[in-house]
Amino acid sequence: MKKITKEFLAEKYDELYKKAVELQKKYSPCGFKKKGGKTTCVAGRDGKNYCKENPNDNFCCDGCRYLGADGCTTEALRCQIWFCGYLYENGLDSELKKELDQLVSETWDYGFFVFRGSKQDNLYEAYYKFGLLRTIRF
Numbered sequence: 567m568k569k570i571t572k573e574f575l576a577e578k579y580d581e582l583y584k585k586a587v588e589l590q591k592k593y594s595p596c597g598f599k600k601k602g603g604k605t606t607c608v609a610g611r612d613g614k615n616y617c618k619e620n621p622n623d624n625f626c627c628d629g630c631r632y633l634g635a636d637g638c639t640t641e642a643l644r645c646q647i648w649f650c651g652y653l654y655e656n657g658l659d660s661e662l663k664k665e666l667d668q669l670v671s672e673t674w675d676y677g678f679f680v681f682r683g684s685k686q687d688n689l690y691e692a693y694y695k696f697g698l699l700r701t702i703r704f
């Protein structure tokens with residue numbers, strides 16, 4: 567594996583995020599629809615609730631600090647490769663699953679673990695994983 571530096575991790579994050587967005591575009595598993603200023607997904611329209619933080623809503627992004635009027639306002643890799651139980655129970659496309667497996671594995675390898683997290687939030691976790699944070703001595 568190439569030497570891990572902060573610059574390398576930032577580039578790797580961009581690369582994986584781009585792939586994740588391409589997968590979302592190619593398969594559109596969540597079936598987003600916008601109506602009356604509110605975005606809904608297939609799970610929500612079927613009355614299923616996958617939002618633990620805001621149980622009155624049916625959309626897994628509800629309540630997130632990064633959710634804006636037109637959707638996510640940050641590059642949240644971990645969210646792009648996460649799908650709820652409803653989608654798995656109702657048959658997530660097998661080709662999507664295959665492509666996803668590789669992406670998930672790489673995302674984990676580099677320590678980009680933060681769900682509902684920005685690129686910076688994730689890079690911070692990765693710096694920690696690879697010992698790139700300075701320690702403070704008292």
Ligand code: SF4
Pocket residue numbers: 595596607608609610616624625626627648649650651652653
């Ligand atoms: S992952 Fe599930 S709950 Fe989240 S947007 Fe997609 S269908 Fe909706």
Ligand code: SF4
Pocket residue numbers: 626627628630631632633634637638639640642645646681682683684
């Ligand atoms: S960070 Fe994740 S949960 Fe928050 S708005 Fe973006 S995709 Fe949704």
